[in-house]
Amino acid sequence: MAAYGNTLGALLLGALLAVFLSGIVSMQVFVYYRLYPNDRFRIKSTVTVVWFLDLVHTIMICIANWLYLILHFGNGVAAQEILWPISVTIALTAVVTFLVHIFFAHRVYSLSKRKLLIAGPISVLALLRVVSAMSCTAEMVHDGTWKKFGEGSAWLFTTGLTISAVLDFVIAIALIVHLQKSKTGWHSMDQIIDSIVLYTVENGLITSIFAVLSLICWVTMKNNLVFLALHFAISKLYANSFLATLNARKTLQQRSQKSSNDANQLPLVFPNGLGRSGRFSTQPVGANPIGSIMQISVEKTVHCVTDAGDGDESPVRLSEEERQDRTMDSTRKR
Structure with a gap:
């Protein structure tokens, strides 16, 4: 007792x-x-x-x-x-x-x-x-x-x-x-x-x-x-x-966008034949497709972890996939 x-x-x-x-x-x-x-x-x-x-x-x-x-x-x-x-x-x-x-x-x-x-x-x-x-x-x-x-x-x-x-x-x-x-x-x-x-x-x-x-x-x-x-x-x-x-979504999404912007300012190194000097040349690119792809990937991950993911999200996912495909096609053409 x-x-x-x-x-x-x-x-x-x-x-x-x-x-x-x-x-x-x-x-x-x-x-x-x-x-x-x-x-x-x-x-x-x-x-x-x-x-x-x-x-x-x-x-x-x-x-x-x-x-x-x-x-x-x-x-x-x-x-x-x-x-x-x-x-x-x-x-x-x-x-x-x-x-x-x-x-x-x-x-x-x-x-x-x-x-x-x-x-x-x-x-x-x-x-x-x-x-x-x-x-x-x-x-x-x-x-x-x-x-x-x-x-x-x-x-x-x-x-x-x-x-x-x-x-x-x-x-x-x-x-x-x-x-x-x-x-x-x-x-x-x-x-x-x-x-x-x-x-x-x-x-x-x-x-x-x-x-x-x-x-x-x-x-x-x-x-x-x-x-x-x-x-x-x-x-x-x-x-x-x-x-x-x-x-936490807002903070993670802001960090994702900042990282993507940093990636867009990184130089791309082109191999022999792309530069007139016949040597490797480094050129800054204003819109790095790799940065865009990475941002899409991380933002989708943040979205899956911290937001709802039902059938009504399929148009958004399709749009992101189309953007990714177009970015990759643009990269191949370059």
């Missing part, structure tokens, strides 16, 4: 961290609405839903802390109970996690040229994760106490956190592999690809670390609430990962 009451301080610290991260989510949503007012309705609606769920999640955390620390202060029996806001936070975390996992599964689907070999299993695992979390919520409401839940339904919570950590790892690996395949061989452009890889690793690593830490604390210390304090932050980290990916 005392163990749960003695770790309510950890619950308060977890709540403070969650509120701080929720503030960052709201800031990122504000930045998103300012930078991308013309985004597709599907993406904008997903951002709105994630933001709303995050705010509700934060409210539930605050209510739970009020009940544990203020209303039932010093009540050891109340500390053993699973209060209804706690159950709601588990369900909300599951929904936010599901939306973010599906978002990244779609990125994998786009980068892999619409192959379901990896994106399909990721989607299935994401669905299993949300089902296990919803079942966990139902069992929490039914059992009513942490002790009873730990004895009968602990495997549901363990399964959900395990799937979440595995999904983060699989998504990160899949994105990195496909991004490496998108490299152009042009140093400045490949640096942009490396930046996208870094974003991917950082996003997947942070969420996975918190999921694993919460899982470890749950498995090894079921008689306290330290695991729950860490679990409060998981939903916020997924929301921030999702929004950071969307907001």
